[in-house]
Amino acid sequence: MTTAMTAGHDAASEEPTYRILLIEDDKGDALLVEELLYDTGLRFELTTRTTLAEARAELAGAPIDCVLLDLHLPDVSGTDAVVAVRRLAPHTAVIVLTGLSEAQAGTDAMAAGAQDYLVKGKVEADLLHRTVRYAVYRSKTERASAEAQATRLRAEENARLERGLLPQPMLDTSTVRVTSRYLPGAAMALLGGDFLDVVEGDDGLLHAVVGDVSGHGPDAAALGVCLRIAWRSLVLGGHRGEDLLHLMERILIAERGGQQLFATCTLLTLDQHAGTATLHLAGHHEPLLTTAEGTRELAAAHGVALGIVPGLRSWPSTVVPLPAAGALTLYTDGLTEGHNGATSERLGVEGLLALIGRLPSADPATHVDLLIRETYELNAGRHSDDLAVLRLDWGDRPAHPSGRSDDEGTPRAQRTRS
Incomplete structure (x- = not known):
């Protein structure tokens, strides 16, 4: 199921509208995340997918600011899920959703490339607000740094080629x-x-x-x-x-x-x-x-x-x-x-x-x-x-x-x- 919505806040606000993709196969958990997002005060558009296969089209389409990723999907699980999402959208912030009994899962997910992780059942609106904003900011900063590095390397390569051509x-x-x-x-x-x-x-x-x-x-x-x-x-x-x-x-x-x-x-x-x-x-x-x-x-x-x-x-x-x-x-x-x-x-x-x-x-x-x-x-x-x-x-x-x-x-x- 796909839902697109915007939190009810002043449209003239300088707060950006975050495009969020939730990949979660549990309908109850998906509904809780949706309600928490409304309580954060963030302006957002939310799309929900239940499998990584279904999410591929979204990740290949219009840019996504943040992916909220469950680590136990029908077609992929654990850090493999993080690696797969990062491969599909290398410059998109990824926040992992873990269970109460998965103490190490969040740390492993960050080592695999996630920007942060949240434990289901312990997430409050303020925490989700800060986590989404920070993860998106960090992802954009990493992207800008990578693009600057690529520009510098490309300029150096062009300079070497130009001397020959x-x-x-x-x-x-x-x-x-x-x-x-x-x-x-x-x-x-x-x-x-x-x-x-x-x-x-x-x-x-x-x-x-x-x-x-x-x-x-x-x-x-x-x-x-x-x-x-x-x-x-x-x-x-x-x-x-x-x-x-x-x-x-x-x-x-x-x-x-x-x-x-x-x-x-x-x-x-x-x-x-x-x-x-x-x-x-x-x-x-x-x-x-x-x-x-x-x-x-x-x-x-x-x-x-x-x-x-x-x-x-x-x-x-x-x-x-x-x-x-x-x-x-x-x-x-x-x-x-x-x-x-x-x-x-x-x-x-x-x-x-x-x-x-x-x-x-x-x-x-x-x-x-x-x-x-x-x-x-x-x-x-x-x-x-x-x-x-x-x-x-x-x-x-x-x-x-x-x-x-x-x-x-x-x-x-x-x-x-x-």
């Missing part, structure tokens, strides 16, 4: 301004498998990568870190293009173990002197080019994602001419797969370009932050993919026939990193 760019003489952002797909979530990096090679060219490992969580993040470090090492070792992607695919296959993870990525080589960008798309989408005339998506040949068809080695290159001044934005699909406002449609590349066109002029870092904020607001929390954005800005650098630029040797522009 979002490294400091390695630039020597380049004047390119690098802006990078990385956000997990949901609040309190671990960073996923998105990764990015920028390195200036010994050849003076700027090399960049943005990638996305399938899946979420620590396995995808670990593989993303592995691929990002492998990419940086291989680039510094002189590997380029198809050869570089082939080696990255071999590493992915070796590191993913029995999991069928794959990765998409865009490789970019920026040659400011020649005014070109060389692209290799491995299952990833094209970068965006921003000039004085606006922003557009670059057209580039597509190749297969890493790990989908091992050994195929289908990663054609595309060479794109660049203006003397502009910006290239590489990103993962967390930026475009969210919803476009109140509609059920995804934002997509067209929606992203329209959004960029509406944004006010700003410095690169502010512009990227505005873009991410606007896409999140349009999505309204309905999509939870990770998001990585890498923007490369360059200015007017007329090249000499020798390949040297007019401002070679001057300090490089400020780089922004989240």
Whole structure:
């Protein structure tokens, strides 16, 4: 039987309304508890169940503030009952109801996780009032402490992952301004498998990568870190293009173990002197080019994602001419797969370009932050993919026939990193 009731007290009182679940198979004892609750002066809503099996639905539904638990139920008894309730509702206060002859039962129940215990036949209204309030307060305090600890640990894990997934760019003489952002797909979530990096090679060219490992969580993040470090090492070792992607695919296959993870990525080589960008798309989408005339998506040949068809080695290159001044934005699909406002449609590349066109002029870092904020607001929390954005800005650098630029040797522009 289920009964829901509120003690007859002033509704304007600051006293909270306690949602109490009584698990008691003896109808007489259940009635006594109900009457005692009325005498406590507490504001409460009471639901009664006679077995743990019946109580499961209540514990899995709306939050319960306090469980009053008989230790002798038809389907479970003793400390096993406490353990079972705590497993179903780990952050709910549990007060055990024991018999007069069970001197040790209450202590054992508290050792098993109950906040307190009461002896049937010796409970008065004032004692029940204090016990319920204290147990609920203690349970909420324990929950807040656990959440704070979890937040701290999650922040530490994210910081460690971020160092691997979002490294400091390695630039020597380049004047390119690098802006990078990385956000997990949901609040309190671990960073996923998105990764990015920028390195200036010994050849003076700027090399960049943005990638996305399938899946979420620590396995995808670990593989993303592995691929990002492998990419940086291989680039510094002189590997380029198809050869570089082939080696990255071999590493992915070796590191993913029995999991069928794959990765998409865009490789970019920026040659400011020649005014070109060389692209290799491995299952990833094209970068965006921003000039004085606006922003557009670059057209580039597509190749297969890493790990989908091992050994195929289908990663054609595309060479794109660049203006003397502009910006290239590489990103993962967390930026475009969210919803476009109140509609059920995804934002997509067209929606992203329209959004960029509406944004006010700003410095690169502010512009990227505005873009991410606007896409999140349009999505309204309905999509939870990770998001990585890498923007490369360059200015007017007329090249000499020798390949040297007019401002070679001057300090490089400020780089922004989240």
